[in-house]
Amino acid sequence: VLPLxxxxxxxxxxxxxxxxxxxxxxVARQLAEAEGLEVGDVVELSADxxxxxxxxxxxxxxxxxxxxFQVAGIYEPTPDPARLGEVPxxxxxxxxxxxxxxxEPSTPEGAEHVEGxxxxxxxxxxxxxxARDVANRMPGVNARRAVDAAGAxxxxxxxxxxxxxxxxxxxxxxxxxLLALTIMLVDERRETVGVLRLIGLSVRRILVQVLLEGLLIxxxxxxxxxxxxxxxxxxxxxxxxxRYDTALVFVRVTPSVxxxxxxxxxxxxxxxxxxxxxxxxxxSGLRLARR
Amino acid sequence: xRGALGFAWLTLVRQPARAALGILGVAAVGALxxxxxxxxxxxxxxxxxxxxxxxYDVRVSATDLGPNLGPLIPEARDVARAIAALPSVRxxxxxxxxxxxxxxxxxxxxxxxxxxxxxxxxxxxTLLRGREPQTPRELVLDEEGAERLSAxxxxxxxxxxxxTQGEDALPVLPFxxxxxxxxxxxxxxxxxxGVTARGLGEACGGTDIxxxxxxxxxxxxxxxxxxxxxHRLRPDLVAATNAQVLSRIQQGGFTYFRQIxxxxxxxxxxxxxxxxxxxxxxxxxxxxxxxxxxRALGFSARRVVADVFWESVLIVGIGGLLSLPxxxxxxxxxxxxxxxxxxxxxxxxxxxxxxxxxxxxSSLLAATAIMAALYPMRIVARLPIAATLRHxxxx
Numbered sequence: 001v002l003p004l005x006x007x008x009x010x011x012x013x014x015x016x017x018x019x020x021x022x023x024x025x026x027v028a029r030q031l032a033e034a035e036g037l038e039v040g041d042v043v044e045l046s047a048d049x050x051x052x053x054x055x056x057x058x059x060x061x062x063x064x065x066x067x068x069f070q071v072a073g074i075y076e077p078t079p080d081p082a083r084l085g086e087v088p089x090x091x092x093x094x095x096x097x098x099x100x101x102x103x104e105p106s107t108p109e110g111a112e113h114v115e116g117x118x119x120x121x122x123x124x125x126x127x128x129x130x131a132r133d134v135a136n137r138m139p140g141v142n143a144r145r146a147v148d149a150a151g152a153x154x155x156x157x158x159x160x161x162x163x164x165x166x167x168x169x170x171x172x173x174x175x176x177x178l179l180a181l182t183i184m185l186v187d188e189r190r191e192t193v194g195v196l197r198l199i200g201l202s203v204r205r206i207l208v209q210v211l212l213e214g215l216l217i218x219x220x221x222x223x224x225x226x227x228x229x230x231x232x233x234x235x236x237x238x239x240x241x242x243r244y245d246t247a248l249v250f251v252r253v254t255p256s257v258x259x260x261x262x263x264x265x266x267x268x269x270x271x272x273x274x275x276x277x278x279x280x281x282x283x284s285g286l287r288l289a290r291r
Numbered sequence: 292x293r294g295a296l297g298f299a300w301l302t303l304v305r306q307p308a309r310a311a312l313g314i315l316g317v318a319a320v321g322a323l324x325x326x327x328x329x330x331x332x333x334x335x336x337x338x339x340x341x342x343x344x345x346x347y348d349v350r351v352s353a354t355d356l357g358p359n360l361g362p363l364i365p366e367a368r369d370v371a372r373a374i375a376a377l378p379s380v381r382x383x384x385x386x387x388x389x390x391x392x393x394x395x396x397x398x399x400x401x402x403x404x405x406x407x408x409x410x411x412x413x414x415x416x417t418l419l420r421g422r423e424p425q426t427p428r429e430l431v432l433d434e435e436g437a438e439r440l441s442a443x444x445x446x447x448x449x450x451x452x453x454x455t456q457g458e459d460a461l462p463v464l465p466f467x468x469x470x471x472x473x474x475x476x477x478x479x480x481x482x483x484x485g486v487t488a489r490g491l492g493e494a495c496g497g498t499d500i501x502x503x504x505x506x507x508x509x510x511x512x513x514x515x516x517x518x519x520x521x522h523r524l525r526p527d528l529v530a531a532t533n534a535q536v537l538s539r540i541q542q543g544g545f546t547y548f549r550q551i552x553x554x555x556x557x558x559x560x561x562x563x564x565x566x567x568x569x570x571x572x573x574x575x576x577x578x579x580x581x582x583x584x585x586r587a588l589g590f591s592a593r594r595v596v597a598d599v600f601w602e603s604v605l606i607v608g609i610g611g612l613l614s615l616p617x618x619x620x621x622x623x624x625x626x627x628x629x630x631x632x633x634x635x636x637x638x639x640x641x642x643x644x645x646x647x648x649x650x651x652x653s654s655l656l657a658a659t660a661i662m663a664a665l666y667p668m669r670i671v672a673r674l675p676i677a678a679t680l681r682h683x684x685x686x
Contacts, residue, residue, distance in 0.1 A: 158628065162625060181569060182572045183312065184570070
């Protein structure tokens with residue numbers, strides 16, 4: 001079965017039981033909804049556009065003549081971020097049907113070409129060597145690993161980098177605010193710190209206390225942020241899936257993403273607290289307590 | 292007002308670290324907000340400018356699929372002539388697009404998009420050096436292709452075209468490079484070449500030699516009238532003005548960036564609002580005794596409320612001003628990242644400045660400054676003077 005974008009010429013009524021069985025196709029869900037197609041409907045497909053219909057052409061319809069198919073099922077197309085927002089006007093049909101549909105009159109049967117052949121190797125680790133063997137033995141045929149064929153600079157990777165850049169800017173902004181707030185909060189505790197210094201606690205001891213306090217607050221904040229992200233994950237996905245009529249998942253809070261957030265947020269919070277307290281600790285206890 | 296503004300300024304400079312960090316925080320958030328506003332319409336504006344720059348204002352194709360995805364318009368040359376004869380049309384030129392492997396030797400080869408147009412007609416590219424192709428065996432290359440192949444005007448290159456969606460084994464034909472050009476819609480990192488319609492037809496095996504994917508139209512002044520006339524002449528073809536093409540782009544995949552821009556703008560503003568409110572509230576709470584003393588000295592409630600308001604305005608205002616250059620630099624960086632998406636023309640940008648974005652940015656930040664100041668202003672307005680002073684003395 002090969003996916004192919006074709007043009008719907010006409011949607012006909014349900015097939016009669018007395019007619020010989022028609023070749024079957026699968027129709028993309030979005031296309032089926034847009035055209036009101038259901039399982040059992042008969043549609044006409046042609047491999048060419050309406051610009052040059054050649055009426056009366058034989059079974060072969062490479063020149064534009066339509067050919068009848070029966071809808072055997074509706075399928076959910078593989079989501080493609082590059083085609084977000086578009087209605088996937090796709091059908092899937094058996095390869096022999098597709099070749100008959102698209103074959104030029106001058107092309108003998110069995111001499112058609114296909115764009116690609118998907119292979120499952122016995123040992124997937126042999127993929128590189130297999131690609132090299134194909135290149136050596138069959139010049140003109142290009143074998144690539146599925147990972148390489150997907151392309152290193154695909155939209156997914158680019159969007160990931162874009163989101164990372166946005167995240168960096170957000171972290172920078174959050175750090176500024178965090179520092180400003182911690183400076184104010186530490187300033188508020190100036191007297192307490194002064195008294196602690198006067199009763200004999202060392203700067204190191206107070207800094208450890210501040211660090212622990214900062215760690216606790218940062219951990220609690222990071223966990224709250226994660227809970228908020230997990231709670232909103234489903235809402236965001238539902239909204240965008242509804243908006244674009246796609247099965248694409250837009251947000252996924254994976255364990256690695258969660259770990260990354262904790263790894264950034266907790267040290268950042270603790271460091272901001274210590275940094276803000278450091279200036280205060282350098283002053284004498286008397287000066288702090290006097291206020 | 293000047294007194295309140297001056298007092299707010301003194302309050303800020305009295306605690307420079309706190310004020311500077313608050314302002315820098317607003318600047319970072321403001322920069323992100325500014326960029327999201329540039330992103331919301333940037334691609335459409337940029338694509339619109341690019342479409343207008345080509346000089347064609349109507350595009351005719353066989354279907355509404357992309358320019359090289361849809362079927363060919365058969366006998367396109369005759370169709371173009373018929374369209375050019377319409378009173379609402381000034382000129383029409385056919386365009387066929389194919390993939391090609393262009394080489395000077397076994398090792399020096401590039402995979403390029405090759406475009407074929409009628410000789411003598413206006414071209415969908417800009418000539419930089421040399422001349423336009425006039426005969427079927429002449430070709431123009433883009434700067435990158437010419438450099439990669441070391442093929443300046445006068446050199447001969449071999450072209451193996453691929454004219455269907457799949458691979459096809461067409462004969463390799465020699466072409467003479469006669470010029471170096473620039474293609475407005477060329478992708479980043481890709482190569483382009485241009486030949487005559489007949490040249491491309493022959494490279495495509497000599498079948499459908501008069502066919503084309505697109506007919507590019509320059510209207511006599513009213514593109515909509517041209518579209519109507521073309522539809523009357525050839526109802527089987529799809530004609531679209533630049534505005535309609537842009538509308539399709541807006542409805543297509545790139546709405547993702549508009550959506551993400553809306554979501555991020557909302558999150559950014561909420562974030563800024565929350566943090567500035569907390570910043571001002573903590574600041575006011577720390578100065579309650581001082582504010583009560585000022586009230587006792589004769590400052591009116593209105594005056595101390597105005598101080599808090601102007602403090603918010605100063606933090607957000609200075610931060611907002613700083614956010615513009617920050618945002619500009621950030622936009623350049625983010626644009627570089629996003630332009631790596633395959634299929635994006637090199638001259639198209641995701642972040643495009645428009646005065647409207649600046650107005651919205653300023654309005655949103657102004658609203659944030661006012662809203663962030665509301666709660667601390669309420670605290671100050673309702674401050675019990677005697678009780679606060681007594682509490683200060685006792686504590």
